[in-house]
Amino acid sequence: MHEEDRKLVSRLMSRDTAAFNEFFADYFPRLFRFTLRRVNDDPEAARDIVQAALTRGVRRLETYRGEASLFTWLCQITRRELSDHLSRLRREQTYVHRLVELEDDPHSRAILESIPADASGEPDAVAHRDDLAARVHAALDYLPSHYARVLELKYLEDLSMEAIATRLGVSVIAVQSLLARARQAFRDVGSTLLPSAGGAQ
Amino acid sequence: MTSERDPRTQGHDQIARLIAEAGPRPAPAAPLEQQVRTAVEQAWQQATAQRRLRRGARWVAAAAGLAALTAGLLWVSLHRRALPRAADATLVAVRGDVTVRARHEQRLIAAGTHLPAGTTVQTTSNGFVLMSVAADSMRLGPDSRLRIGPGGQVRLTAGRIYVETSEPARGAPPLIVKTPFGRVSHLGTQFQVQVNSASMAVSVRSGQVRVRDASGQEQHLTTGQEVEVLRGGQVQRRAVSPYGAQWAWVDALVPDLPIDGRPLSAFLDWYAHEMGLRLVLVGPGTAMAVRHTRLSGSIAGLTPSQALVAVMATTRFEYDTTVPGELRIRMPSPTSRGS
Numbered sequence: 001m002h003e004e005d006r007k008l009v010s011r012l013m014s015r016d017t018a019a020f021n022e023f024f025a026d027y028f029p030r031l032f033r034f035t036l037r038r039v040n041d042d043p044e045a046a047r048d049i050v051q052a053a054l055t056r057g058v059r060r061l062e063t064y065r066g067e068a069s070l071f072t073w074l075c076q077i078t079r080r081e082l083s084d085h086l087s088r089l090r091r092e093q094t095y096v097h098r099l100v101e102l103e104d105d106p107h108s109r110a111i112l113e114s115i116p117a118d119a120s121g122e123p124d125a126v127a128h129r130d131d132l133a134a135r136v137h138a139a140l141d142y143l144p145s146h147y148a149r150v151l152e153l154k155y156l157e158d159l160s161m162e163a164i165a166t167r168l169g170v171s172v173i174a175v176q177s178l179l180a181r182a183r184q185a186f187r188d189v190g191s192t193l194l195p196s197a198g199g200a201q
Numbered sequence: 202m203t204s205e206r207d208p209r210t211q212g213h214d215q216i217a218r219l220i221a222e223a224g225p226r227p228a229p230a231a232p233l234e235q236q237v238r239t240a241v242e243q244a245w246q247q248a249t250a251q252r253r254l255r256r257g258a259r260w261v262a263a264a265a266g267l268a269a270l271t272a273g274l275l276w277v278s279l280h281r282r283a284l285p286r287a288a289d290a291t292l293v294a295v296r297g298d299v300t301v302r303a304r305h306e307q308r309l310i311a312a313g314t315h316l317p318a319g320t321t322v323q324t325t326s327n328g329f330v331l332m333s334v335a336a337d338s339m340r341l342g343p344d345s346r347l348r349i350g351p352g353g354q355v356r357l358t359a360g361r362i363y364v365e366t367s368e369p370a371r372g373a374p375p376l377i378v379k380t381p382f383g384r385v386s387h388l389g390t391q392f393q394v395q396v397n398s399a400s401m402a403v404s405v406r407s408g409q410v411r412v413r414d415a416s417g418q419e420q421h422l423t424t425g426q427e428v429e430v431l432r433g434g435q436v437q438r439r440a441v442s443p444y445g446a447q448w449a450w451v452d453a454l455v456p457d458l459p460i461d462g463r464p465l466s467a468f469l470d471w472y473a474h475e476m477g478l479r480l481v482l483v484g485p486g487t488a489m490a491v492r493h494t495r496l497s498g499s500i501a502g503l504t505p506s507q508a509l510v511a512v513m514a515t516t517r518f519e520y521d522t523t524v525p526g527e528l529r530i531r532m533p534s535p536t537s538r539g540s
Contacts, residue, residue, distance in 0.1 A: 012245065012249075013249060014249075015246070015249040015250075017315045020242060020245055024238055024241065024242070028229065028234060028237060028238070028241075029226070029228055029229055029234075032229045032234075033226060033227065041464075043229070043230065043233060043463070043467060046229075047229075047233050047236065047237055050237060051236070051237045051240050051241065054237065054241040054244075055240060055241055055244040058241060058244050058245040058248055059244060059248045061248070132219070132222065132223065133222070133223040133224060135223075136219050136220060136222075136223035137223060137226045137227070140220075140226060141226070151216070151220055152220065152225070152226075154217075155216065155217040155220040155221055156220055156221060156224070156225060183213065183216055186216055187216070
């Protein structure tokens with residue numbers, strides 16, 4: 001059971017504004033990235049889908065039982081909204097055809113190809129790096145937010161244990177423990193998304 | 202060498218490398234996040250209010266039986282009408298000196314601070330406030346005083362306010378700006394209201410608003426129109442440009458736009474929207490090319506004009522703001538490309 005998530009939902013249902021702020025700040029960016037990857041990086045489409053999903057979610061909070069994490073529960077709602085969105089898109093065949101024609105147009109292709117690639121590598125390498133980054137971000141998004149946060153503070157911002165402890169307002173021992181659990185959770189999630197992370201013990 | 206190391210440390214190194222190589226997770230653009238937040242917050246408040254009503258109705262029914270059920274339903278009906286129908290305000294950002302008071306008590310000023318009905322927000326000569334009220338975004342200029350009222354109403358007694366709204370959600374009341382000279386209600390729009398001791402001026406950048414002066418007379422304004430209501434009740438109507446000096450103060454505090462990893466088109470749309478300009482993409486292929494150009498870095502702390510210069514310098518596109526009311530973007534000509 002996901003007790004922390006159930007408590008948050010309970011506070012949301014009792015109209016606790018701080019709980020709403022916490023809920024939105026934690027889940028919106030993660031769901032947005034979850035959706036953005038599935039709508040060809042179209043931020044407007046992702047916004048509409050996530051807004052619909054979160055609106056539906058906050059209206060049905062009483063149906064959340066804590067059997068799955070709140071993020072998983074919200075992802076299920078978002079998937080349904082995504083499915084509706086894609087069905088609508090399929091119905092708009094003319095729009096799709098127009099897009100295809102534009103991509104196939106030699107002039108458009110020439111313009112697209114003339115935009116300089118990233119200086120750090122060949123197109124294949126860039127695509128591979130982008131794919132890896134997307135998978136790492138997805139793995140972090142699937143973790144409880146305090147796990148993702150401590151991993152980013154440690155490995156992205158390169159902070160010392162003391163600095164992380166100060167930032168999070170906890171002891172160094174607590175940070176060490178949190179980091180160990182976060183690394184294990186990252187390995188567990190990463191074993192499906194990132195084979196190289198899952199193998200590390 | 203590597204094989205002699207503790208496998209656990211190797212695992213840590215691998216996680217460190219993966220996270221470092223992936224870089225920070227991209228954040229949604231602030232205006233987009235704000236739009237979703239206001240809509241979801243409104244839905245959440247409505248849902249929790251309805252749950253309370255349902256709980257209250259159940260209690261009354263259980264306590265008083267079938268006869269009381271009728272009374273219970275009446276009670277529910279009355280309470281449904283009495284509920285505040287829109288969210289209170291929330292502070293999004295503050296610049297300069299700003300005071301926030303709620304029922305004689307000074308409140309903490311920080312992003313995310315909830316401002317219930319009855320709160321007064323006051324700015325000094327260097328103060329700016331960005332806030333959300335229900336599904337709407339508001340910016341308060343210097344030397345202004347605004348009181349948050351119930352049900353999506355605010356009262357501006359001094360200074361200026363810039364309002365950016367969407368179509369009111371079904372069942373939700375529109376935002377109403379009250380002043381000593383009359384009231385302004387929007388119909389999905391961007392507009393500003395300025396108040397001083399002698400008059401109120403309402404200018405519409407886009408969309409439509411309805412202005413009702415103190416005598417009850419109504420004016421309907423659309424894009425590019427302005428009305429001034431004087432103390433004596435006289436009304437002056439005139440045209441107003443949707444861009445230029447009159448709107449310059451609005452740029453002092455704009456919703457943050459994270460650009461890292463976003464397409465250039467998103468930045469250009471944002472800039473044109475903020476400046477009241479029409480975005481014109483000149484030449485074949487320019488529209489697609491700006492959509493496929495990814496930006497990196499940050500424009501945090503820059504005004505929209507500063508951001509335009511900084512961002513465009515990192516791209517190969519040319520821009521032109523000399524045509525009144527337009528931001529024109531074009532691909533570089535072959536001669537300039539070669540140079």
